[in-house]
Amino acid sequence: MSDTILEVKSLSCKGQDGNVIISEVNFAVRENDVVIIQGKSGSGKSTLLKCLAHLNLYDGEVFYHGETPKKLGIPLFRTRVTYVPQRPSLLPGTPRDFIRAISGFSARTGSGIKKDVLYNEIAERSTGIGKAWDVEEGLWDREWSNLSGGEAQRIALATAFGCDTAEVLLLDEPTSALDAESGSQVEKFIVDEVRNSESALKAVVWITHSDEQGGRVGTRYLRISEGLCDEEAAPDV
Numbered sequence: 517m518s519d520t521i522l523e524v525k526s527l528s529c530k531g532q533d534g535n536v537i538i539s540e541v542n543f544a545v546r547e548n549d550v551v552i553i554q555g556k557s558g559s560g561k562s563t564l565l566k567c568l569a570h571l572n573l574y575d576g577e578v579f580y581h582g583e584t585p586k587k588l589g590i591p592l593f594r595t596r597v598t599y600v601p602q603r604p605s606l607l608p609g610t611p612r613d614f615i616r617a618i619s620g621f622s623a624r625t626g627s628g629i630k631k632d633v634l635y636n637e638i639a640e641r642s643t644g645i646g647k648a649w650d651v652e653e654g655l656w657d658r659e660w661s662n663l664s665g666g667e668a669q670r671i672a673l674a675t676a677f678g679c680d681t682a683e684v685l686l687l688d689e690p691t692s693a694l695d696a697e698s699g700s701q702v703e704k705f706i707v708d709e710v711r712n713s714e715s716a717l718k719a720v721v722w723i724t725h726s727d728e729q730g731g732r733v734g735t736r737y738l739r740i741s742e743g744l745c746d747e748e749a750a751p752d753v
């Protein structure tokens with residue numbers, strides 16, 4: 517189908533101990549999809565997202581518009597298919613250091629844009645989105661390790677949107693550390709961006725433990741159980 521962005525074929529992943537975590541996963545992500553991934557704790561949801569972002573080794577294939585990440589170039593692929601971690605507080609330095617580092621990647625500056633100009637653009641967009649989510653300006657200069665879980669989560673997400681390059685965002689429980697009000701603000705922003713035809717973002721793969729959230733935002737539903745991944749009907753919430 518022409519609107520297919522990602523195609524996952526026979527994807528399997530083992531842990532360092534050789535145990536199979538997920539096996540023979542097949543699905544496609546198409547334009548306007550909000551694909552909800554559900555499953556018990558430890559079932560392999562984050563593992564699947566990290567494989568999609570080419571952060572884990574896997575067997576099988578992931579195609580982005582029909583091309584493998586290797587053929588496209590993995591750094592460029594990661595600017596288009598971007599993983600947003602559940603616990604960004606494990607990153608070194610401050611959020612601004614992180615923006616400075618990613619502004620220097622040649623996959624981003626390859627278009628000829630200067631590193632400093634790109635840094636200013638990403639920082640301005642990211643802090644602007646953060647402001648709308650009540651993230652104080654000063655928090656961008658605090659070490660990730662000293663941010664609260666909810667602050668770090670909003671900052672990581674605002675930065676992913678601030679980069680404005682991802683066609684697919686892989687969101688690992690993006691609102692799990694947020695209070696109800698902040699969570700619904702962020703949730704609405706994500707869904708609006710997928711629906712906004714002017715946004716670079718065309719689809720989201722979203723891990724959530726909440727059936728209610730899945731029901732509100734999802735358009736398709738995958739469940740991981742005992743290493744296998746099956747598509748399900750929308751939950752009855």
Ligand SMILES: Nc1ncnc2c1ncn2[C@@H]1O[C@H](COP(=O)(O)OP(=O)(O)OP(=O)(O)O)[C@@H](O)[C@H]1O
Binds near residue numbers: 530531532560564
């Ligand atoms: N590198 C690794 N080596 C060995 N085992 C691993 C590795 N990474 C993850 N695992 C194991 O694989 C299983 C799946 O982990 P994963 O983080 O994908 O689960 P999850 O479904 O996202 O869980 P949660 O809902 O608790 O976040 C777990 O049992 C985990 O301990």
